[in-house]
Amino acid sequence: xxxxxxxxxxxxxxxxxxxxxxxxxxxxxxxxxxxxxxxxxxxxxxxxxxxxxxxxxxxxxxxxxxxxxxxxxxxxxxxxxxxxxxxxxxxxxxxxxxxxxxxxxxxxxxxxxxxxxxxxxxxxxxxxxxxxxxxxxxxxxxxxxxxxxxxxxxxxxxxxxxxxxxxxxxxxxxxxxxxxxxxxxxxxxxxxxxxxxxxxxxxxxxxxxxxxxxxxxxxxxxxxxxxxxxxxxxxxxxxxxxxxxxxxxxxxxxxxxxxxxxxxxxxxxxxxxxxxxxxxxxxxxxxxxxxxxxxxxxxxxxxxxxxxxx
Amino acid sequence: xxxxxxxxxxxxxxxxxxxxxxxxxxxxxxxxxxxxxxxxxxxxxxxxxxxxxxxxxxxxxxxxxxxxxxxxxxxxxxxxxxxxxxxxxxxxxxxxxxxxxxxxxxxxxxxxxxxxxxxxxxxxxxxxxxxxxxxxxxxxxxxxxxxxxxxxxxxxxxxxxxxxxxxxxxxxxxxxxxxxxxxxxxxxxxxxxxxxxxxxxxxxxxxxxxxxxxxxxxxxxxxxxxxxxxxxxxxxxxxxxxxxxxxxxxxxxxxxxxxxxxxxxxxxxxxxxxxxxxxxxxxxxxxxxxxxxxxxxxxxxxxxxxxxxx
Numbered sequence: 001x002x003x004x005x006x007x008x009x010x011x012x013x014x015x016x017x018x019x020x021x022x023x024x025x026x027x028x029x030x031x032x033x034x035x036x037x038x039x040x041x042x043x044x045x046x047x048x049x050x051x052x053x054x055x056x057x058x059x060x061x062x063x064x065x066x067x068x069x070x071x072x073x074x075x076x077x078x079x080x081x082x083x084x085x086x087x088x089x090x091x092x093x094x095x096x097x098x099x100x101x102x103x104x105x106x107x108x109x110x111x112x113x114x115x116x117x118x119x120x121x122x123x124x125x126x127x128x129x130x131x132x133x134x135x136x137x138x139x140x141x142x143x144x145x146x147x148x149x150x151x152x153x154x155x156x157x158x159x160x161x162x163x164x165x166x167x168x169x170x171x172x173x174x175x176x177x178x179x180x181x182x183x184x185x186x187x188x189x190x191x192x193x194x195x196x197x198x199x200x201x202x203x204x205x206x207x208x209x210x211x212x213x214x215x216x217x218x219x220x221x222x223x224x225x226x227x228x229x230x231x232x233x234x235x236x237x238x239x240x241x242x243x244x245x246x247x248x249x250x251x252x253x254x255x256x257x258x259x260x261x262x263x264x265x266x267x268x269x270x271x272x273x274x275x276x277x278x279x280x281x282x283x284x285x286x287x288x289x290x291x292x293x294x295x296x297x298x299x300x301x302x303x304x305x306x307x308x309x310x
Numbered sequence: 311x312x313x314x315x316x317x318x319x320x321x322x323x324x325x326x327x328x329x330x331x332x333x334x335x336x337x338x339x340x341x342x343x344x345x346x347x348x349x350x351x352x353x354x355x356x357x358x359x360x361x362x363x364x365x366x367x368x369x370x371x372x373x374x375x376x377x378x379x380x381x382x383x384x385x386x387x388x389x390x391x392x393x394x395x396x397x398x399x400x401x402x403x404x405x406x407x408x409x410x411x412x413x414x415x416x417x418x419x420x421x422x423x424x425x426x427x428x429x430x431x432x433x434x435x436x437x438x439x440x441x442x443x444x445x446x447x448x449x450x451x452x453x454x455x456x457x458x459x460x461x462x463x464x465x466x467x468x469x470x471x472x473x474x475x476x477x478x479x480x481x482x483x484x485x486x487x488x489x490x491x492x493x494x495x496x497x498x499x500x501x502x503x504x505x506x507x508x509x510x511x512x513x514x515x516x517x518x519x520x521x522x523x524x525x526x527x528x529x530x531x532x533x534x535x536x537x538x539x540x541x542x543x544x545x546x547x548x549x550x551x552x553x554x555x556x557x558x559x560x561x562x563x564x565x566x567x568x569x570x571x572x573x574x575x576x577x578x579x580x581x582x583x584x585x586x587x588x589x590x591x592x593x594x595x596x597x598x599x600x601x602x603x604x605x606x607x608x609x610x611x612x613x614x615x616x617x618x619x620x
Contacts, residue, residue: 022422025436042436043443073422076429079443080394087390105417107452109482109558112332112383119386126335126352133353133389142417144454145480146487170455172419177456178504184492191501194488248419 002208002215003163003239006099006137007264009066014309015300016263018067018101018241019292020271021057021089022074023050027275029285047081053288054089057275060289062096065296067137069241069269072104087134094135101241102136105167107149114152116141121153121162138163140219140241143195150202150216157215158206163239164216166202168195168231171221171244196231199238211264213239220258222250222268229257232265240266246273246299256306263309270299312518312525313473313549316409316447317574319376324619325610326573328377328411328551329602330581331367331399332384333360337585339595357391363598364399367585370599372406375606377447379551379579382414397444404445411551412446415477417459424462426451431463431472448473450529450551453505460512460526467525468516473549474526476512478505478541481531481554506541509548521574523549530568532560532578539567542575550576556583556609566616573619580609 010016025033025046032049039045058068068089075086090100106116120139123130143150143166153164169179169192179192189197196218203214214237220228222244232240240258244250245268258266273280277295278288320326335343335356342359349355368378378399385396400410416426430449433440453460453476463474479489479502489502499507506528513524524547530538532554542550550568554560555578568576583590587605588598 024425025434037437042439042441043434046436071418071422071425073416073418073425073429077425077434077443079429079441080390080397082429082443083390083393105452106383107415107417107477108381108383109480109553112381115332115334115381115383115387119383119389119392124335124353124387126356127347129352131352131389133387133392142415142452142454144452144477144488145482146484146489148482148484167417167454170419172455172458174456174458177508178454178501179456181501181504182494184494184498188494191488191491194491198487243419 002206003213003217004208004210005161006067006163006267007211007213009099010264010267013064013066014304015064015066016267016309017065017296017299017303018069018267018269019057019061019065019274019296020269021054021068021070022271022275023053024074028053029278029288031285043079043081047078047085050078050082051085051088055092056289057292058093058096058098060293061296062098064293064300067099067101067267068093069101069103071271072102090134090136100136101138101140101165102134103140105140105142107142107145109145110148110152113149117153117156122156122160138165140165140167142167143198147202154202154205162215165219165241166195166199166216168192168199168218169220169224169227171223171248171250175221192227193234196235196238200235203237208237213237213265217241219243222255223248225254225257228254232258232260241269242266243269246270252302252306255303259307261308263307268303273299312516313523313527314518314520315471316377316473316577317521317523319409320574320577323374323376324614325374325376326577326619327375327606327609327613328379328577328579329367329371329375329584329606330579331364331378331380332581332585333363334384338363339588339598341595353389353391357388357395360388360392361395361398365402366599367602368403368406368408370603371606372408374603374610377409377411377577378403379411379413381581382412400444400446410446411448411450411475412444413450415450415452417452417455419455420458420462423459427463427466432466432470448475450475450477452477453508457512464512464515472525475529475551476505476509476526478502478509478528479530479534479537481533481558481560485531502537503544506545506548510545513547518547523547523575527551529553532565533558535564535567538564542568542570551579552576553579556580562612562616565613569617571618573617578613583609
């Protein structure tokens with residue numbers, strides 16, 4: 001239940017990190033792209049190159065990294081072919097034992113959110129057959145619409161052992177424009193505090209069994225370590241997805257504030273640093289997956305050295 | 311520029327409404343579903359049925375309704391096959407002269423939002439070829455992340471004559487949980503007022519030429535007529551997409567408050583009432599598109615009778 005399955009894997013691998021799969025076309029080695037040159041439709045060719053790139057990364061990471069986070073935007077840029085690769089990437093990562101967080105930041109009114117829940121975490125019944133359209137383990141969502149935009153996700157989280165991460169305090173420079181605003185009342189909470197409190201409340205519908213973290217997690221950026229520390233105290237049942245480590249400027253000492261006294265309670269994402277490790281290392285492009293693995297190990301050591309994970 | 315192209319068409323057809331294409335499988339007549347029974351994959355079969363259903367609706371509506379709004383969730387429930395139908399629906403509606411609002415409520419940090427902007431409104435360059443992955447005219451977005459989550463959209467809006475609609479005050483019952491909260495300061499603005507003010511500011515980067523409305527619109531629900539009236543006054547350069555008419559309970563008299571003194575400034579969406587008109591009428595299922603057209607005309611008359619559109 002809840003995020004127990006993810007946390008079990010984190011404990012097993014002693015690694016609270018997730019590899020973001022944001023496959024910009026420029027990240028893919030030329031020798032892979034060249035294999036698909038014979039395909040006429042550029043979006044189809046690019047999507048096939050992305051799939052090969054992703055699968056090689058998953059092969060190189062699955063025994064040391066517990067989870068992957070494909071970001072929907074970097075598949076939608078390749079049109080519907082890209083969404084095919086999105087689905088195939090999710091399926092391949094799950095086959096390899098990885099936990100898959102679909103990063104779509106979906107949001108809508110209740111009825112429509114029900115459709116997103118079915119699409120990404122649940123199943124649809126057609127002609128008496130039940131099919132998982134994308135079949136991720138968790139989905140990122142945006143809570144701007146309030147409770148009835150989140151409610152349809154909760155029974156699926158509970159019944160199908162899935163999770164959601166609600167945007168609370170995002171990693172980008174302008175996240176404070178709305179999220180840091182203080183609201184009238186005593187105490188005068190900020191927007192991100194209110195959103196965090198709602199995560200705790202929503203999580204009551206799908207509580208954690210083994211580690212105390214519910215199915216409703218929160219996205220809290222590594223780039224705001226003070227808020228990360230504050231929210232860790234404030235939201236004891238809310239598991240954190242922490243973006244912004246590395247390329248966006250968040251360091252391991254800051255990130256550590258998102259963890260509890262057992263070194264649990266958070267998973268830290270890195271996308272660009274892992275995906276582009278081969279470009280940074282300036283190694284042979286055919287060693288791109290090896291470079292990704294080396295960077296993933298470096299990141300694991302960096303973060304684990306700052307927390308209390310046993 | 312901006313929403314001028316959409317407003318031109320609204321004026322031409324004397325119809326400030328948009329047909330939401332939210333094709334739940336249960337909305338589709340059985341005779342269409344049966345045509346695809348021979349296809350083994352249920353998601354592929356359903357997606358083809360959806361495409362036929364959508365194209366027939368577009369055929370029946372394109373000469374009287376200026377725009378369609380396919381809602382991404384109702385395509386994602388059919389997996390990547392559904393996203394193919396999403397792309398093909400957009401393309402077909404554009405061929406027929408309709409303005410297409412992709413309702414995805416996308417949101418993310420700047421770099422990722424750049425990918426969404428390319429995916430839905432812009433183009434991607436692969437092997438020296440520029441391709442539009444989905445090619446909508448406008449995209450709905452969520453501004454929770456602040457300015458740098460919106461910025462990447464603005465040059466595309468300006469250069470490619472596209473638009474965005476930012477969620478401001480949504481139509482669902484719990485929208486007030488966050489959006490109605492008052493923030494510290496003088497005057498004490500609500501979250502939705504702050505978001506609306508940001509729309510005005512963002513719109514300065516892509517101002518309107520002909521009607522005064524910029525490329526940055528706002529989603530304001532028909533179910534909150536007071537806020538609709540207040541925001542119409544407050545945001546003179548922000549064009550409104552108004553959901554919640556009909557099935558969600560918003561009436562024409564309330565919706566009228568979203569319009570300016572020239573009967574412009576807003577476009578009202580109806581999804582279920584148009585899509586399911588054949589079920590409500592209890593007409594022959596083969597007349598589903600005719601029923602949709604009759605409902606679209608009824609809606610147009612209802613709304614136009616309450617505003618000052620010349």
